[in-house]
Amino acid sequence: MxxxxxxxxxxxxxxxxxxxxxxxxxxxxxxxxxxxxxxxxxxxxxxxxxxxxxxxxxxxxxxxxxxxxxxxxxxxxxxxxxxxxxxxxxxxxxxxxxxxxxxxxxxxxxxxxxxxTIPVPAELEALLENVTAAIEDLAKDSPTAAVKAARTLEIIAQRTAYWPAREAAAENPEKAAAELGLNAEETRRLLARFGGFSPYH
Incomplete structure (x- = not known):
């Protein structure tokens, strides 16, 4: 160890x-x-x-x-x-x-x-920050509702990133790694998770 x-x-x-x-x-x-x-x-x-x-x-x-x-x-x-x-x-x-x-x-x-790394548009960045703050506020009143909201974001992320992840993996994974600020292995795993494919192919 x-x-x-x-x-x-x-x-x-x-x-x-x-x-x-x-x-x-x-x-x-x-x-x-x-x-x-x-x-x-x-x-x-x-x-x-x-x-x-x-x-x-x-x-x-x-x-x-x-x-x-x-x-x-x-x-x-x-x-x-x-x-x-x-x-x-x-x-x-x-x-x-x-x-x-x-x-x-x-x-x-x-x-x-x-x-x-590749920037997220300012409007979307602000929206994500507002959503984060809203869920944190919601958690004070209803932890379960906050979990449901976070789960909804998780579903949205999986749905919206599916094809972009596949395209990034097929086109230029090295470029994707540089733009994400990740190493090759972590990039492969991330794209595979969102794209629904094995990271070992």
Whole structure:
């Protein structure tokens, strides 16, 4: 098991999954750290940034910088780890602010990704926002009615996206991926779901 903390957005999911990456003083990325279980019969590998604190048991290299990393290959600015003022605080505590900067960098990355995607017409965008607000207000009075409204939107989405999804998959799936801001696999799955076909064809 590889334990790590990652970030995803509703819009881009695994295509732009982010995390805090670690670089050592020599500029290399460390391997995951292996922890034995108490019974010794199995263990787990961990690559959460906080385990790279220079401890000897198990042996862990010390982080030199933290930076945001994204599944798409993007990396953010390197933020040096301040070991001078760490005192006796565990790395998870004294490094939290630095890790938070990485999250902020990744947030800005997803905003930049959004700017490259195909825009939804402003009138439709406003309509969708109004519908969202209306359903949220409805939920305060009747949760069931709100669920019914959301279910209606789900049906509308499936009905209206059926042929567009098939056309996008047949014409130029790479172009569709770029316009949606998704990787090839996630685009294939999305188009298959709306188009009612297998993503493996």
């Amino acid at each position: 590889d334990s790590d903390e990652t970030w995803t957005s509703d819009e881009y999911g695994k295509s732009h999954e982010g995390r805090v990456g670690v670089l050592l003083a020599d500029g290399t990325a460390p391997d995951a750290v292996y922890f034995d279980s108490s019974s010794g019969t199995f263990g787990s590998t961990v690559r959460h940034w906080s385990v790279y604190d220079g401890s000897a048991h198990p042996k862990r290299p010390r982080a030199h910088v933290l930076r945001a990393e994204c599944a798409c290959g993007w990396t953010g600015e390197s933020h040096p780890v301040d070991w001078e003022t760490a005192s006796d605080l565990p790395f998870r505590e004294h490094g939290a602010q630095t890790a938070g900067r990485c999250l902020g960098d990744w947030d800005q990355h997803t905003i930049a990704v959004a700017a490259t």
